[in-house]
Amino acid sequence: MTIPESIKQFITWIQGFDHRLLRNEDDVKQKLIFPMLHYLCYPEKCHREYPLKTSKSGKYGKNPEMAQIYYTTDDIDEQNTDTSIIFVVTIEPQKTKLNDAIEQAKFYSNHFKTLFFIVSNGYEIKVFKRLHYHREESLFEINIDALRNNDIASEFYNQLNFHLVKNIDKNTATNFIYTKYNLIEKFIRRYPDLQDVLEKSDFEPSITQEGYRLVVVKPKVAIACNLPKAFGEGNCEIEFSSIILRGLKIYLNHQDILGQLMTGLHSQADWGCRRFFKRLDKNNFEVYLGQTTLILSELEAVDLCLCIDGVCQEYKNLIIEFENALETWNFELVKFSETRGFILFSVRQELWDLMQQFANEFDYTKGKSEWHLFHRKDISIRVSRGIRDHTFLLPRIDRDLYLLPNNQINIIYELNDVNLQSIEISKFTLWQQDIGVRGTWTARYTKQWLLEKYIPKVINYYSGKSQLSEAELLAKITNYTSDRVFIKEIEHIRDLAPYLRDIQSWLHIDVENIVASLLKPYYQAYTNLVRNTDSSIIGIDYIIGNLRKVEWKNTQEGNPSNSTDWTNLTFKHAMDCLDEQVARINNCEYEISLKADLITRTFIWIIENGKISFSQAQLNAAKQALLPLWEQSRFEMRHVYPNR
Structure with missing residues (x-):
């Protein structure tokens, strides 16, 4: 078979290369890496150098190491993590142990999101494929002498040449891993005996706590968490027992825990209340934990949710406890x-x-x-x-x-x-x-x-x-003081409005759905509170408009309420619609945030503009239903969303 001219040129160059002439790290870069990638057809303008931050403070050293990165494009404005393809680390020829350099390359390859990373001391060459934060795959672990072989050199060229690599879709690479894992999962399910063997390697469920160290373990997932002391910062480490993910450890810092894990507690993975879950199909989820993306089975997703609930509830309770004890909420x-x-x-x-x-x-x-x-x-x-x-x-x-x-x-x-x-x-x-x-x-x-x-x-x-x-x-x-009356001390109905506005602002944040158990008593109590409002209330068009949008969202979901003629409506029709929403949410596990926002806007308008007859029992029920919902919004607006 005829060898293409470009491969011939690569083979000719590598067979004439003498690694014994290399004296230092710069020689490895200038005399091996740059020519090698040139013969692999990488344009010079697609290459860039960056100084690497080497100190714990994230600052550059006096003589920082330089990252060698190749992109699919020569347009500097478009050279970013979407177009990065190869990260290169070179070390001195005298160093024969490449482990530290491999770890460094792995770290920065994840940071720059390249498809491949290469480590070389001028004689040994190690090439790894990095597929969307999953564990890297070793493609080549060879030396210069082995690379001089025509077949090996041809394979090296065919897997790493620029024309091939630049057309690899990073999303396709992710789908490849997902497909592979899905096939393994199906294979395991087909053979019950094999599944029994694998289940014996599951973790032993337990919950242990010593001081500020909390460990929550389920069969598929274990989370060890260092809880926050006062207003200090905690962290956690997540492990999995499955054969596919065994050995993987994901470290999350304080900002990751608050910004990613804390919302949607005590909800199921497929409800859309946890922002780090994405359903792929009936049995699998894509999960984003810190800087790591995983494909988890339904069982793994369930155990991950349970572990997160156990850890984050305690994490949240401690933060709230510290704020309560130091009386800081109003500042x-x-x-x-x-x-x-x-x-x-x-x-x-x-x-x-x-x-x-x-x-x-x-x-x-x-x-x-x-x-x-x-x-x-x-x-x-x-x-x-x-x-x-x-x-x-x-x-x-x-x-x-x-x-x-x-x-x-x-x-x-x-x-x-x-x-x-x-x-x-x-x-x-x-x-x-x-x-x-x-x-x-x-x-x-x-x-x-x-x-x-x-x-x-x-x-x-x-x-x-x-x-x-x-x-x-x-x-x-x-x-800086708040003139609002504390919820438990409210006697006048309009004093509820500032708290409802806080909740309405919280509902604007980017979580798609909210656990319905938080909203069920709220919908019921406030519908009862405003039930006896004078029908001459101004802004009936605004009230009906909000409720009409809620009804429209129900129809879009294939779950319409009773068919309603939205012309010439009165406040009685508005109350009928609110009663329908109360009945609907009592049969729901979660609520779309937009609906809760629209209903809250309606409550605020009626309370601020209506003449309402209500009993003490109705006001007390409204305060009781408001308090946990408002405290949830207060916590997340203060501690969760600033960390995103």
């Missing part, structure tokens, strides 16, 4: 310059300067009076008795955000590691005993103490020295 959470805290209020810069000056003068090492309880470090103020730390205060100094309009500075209740040092792994609940006036101050108490005691004391102490009067200093305190 804005901010993160800047590796600092976390809550904005209490803002003051003039002149007042903050006096507060710092007072803290410096009344350092706890300088006296024994009741006010000698401070210690300054840089610009922060530590309120302490020397042994017992009460609170840490910090101005917001994030570049342009340091000074607010009108020369104002935000005072931050800082979550300082020193302040949380009583949290010990061996004593899981010890931190709770330290919260209080004599221990760690809550955000609410800190704010109260600053406004009622500390600031008046500072102003009085420097009254003769400051250029500003007491009235001028106090007039510029911006107090």
